[in-house]
Amino acid sequence: MKEVKSLSEFKEQLDKSEKAYLLVYKKGSGVSDCAYGAFAEAASNTNTKSIFYVDAPNYPEIHTHYKITSAPSLLVFEKGELKDTVKGCHDVQFYKQLFENAVYAQKAKAGNQQKSVTVYSTPTCPWCNTLKSFLRKNGIIFTDIDVSRDHEAARQMVAATGQQGVPQANIGGEWVVGFDQQKIKRLLNIQTQ
Known part of the structure; x- marks a missing residue:
């Protein structure tokens, strides 16, 4: 886990990473200190290398560049x-x-191909987190789309299913509304344990 002290330094690190994580927090704030503690412990128990943190008040150019208005916020980067x-x-x-x-x-x-999986969710939805945890636990790769931020994706989801609620998942072209575990297992060939 590395501390970020400038935007240019962070962007340089991003260019070297397939996937990267940046925790924007405010040292001394209860919620931020809680997030930092859990984030740091998780980072120390993983092989993932591109894990960063920044104390927002000390280096404001970073959170202002990414339009982050509240701390703590974890930013997830891909490529x-x-x-x-x-x-x-x-x-x-x-x-x-x-x-x-x-x-x-x-x-x-390097492994076998799986059906494409896209999860449509919101950050405050408990069933969305349950669905994503289930997929991770079973080693399923998925794309997570936050429909509270991506209005075009939300519109496409409603057009496809007629449903506005989340979670919804598109698994190899077939839609699953809600956390229908049996249907998800069947579509992804997940064996019951």
Whole structure:
């Protein structure tokens, strides 16, 4: 885990990373200190290398560049592009699963092909997190789209299913509304344990 002290330094690191994580926090704030503690513990127990943190008040150019207005916020980058923002404090397991998802993606490059999986969710939806945890636990690679931020994706989801609620998942072209575990297992050939 590395501290970021300038935007140019961080962008340089991003260019070297397939996937990277940046925790924007405010030292001394209860929620931020909670997030930092769990984030640091999860980072120390993973092989993922591109894990960064920044104390926002000390280096404001970073959070202003990415238009982050509240701390703590975890920024998830893929190939140098900001893909997701997770706000608030989460437990160690949450961050570990987030980091391990990057490991699953690396394994998949060399392994068998799976059906494409796209999860449509919001950050405050408990069933969305349950669905994503289930997929991670079973080593399923997926794209997570936050429909509260991506209005075009939300419109496409509603057009496809007629449903506005989340979670929804598109698995190899077939839609699953809600956390229908049996249907997800069947579509992804997940064996019951």
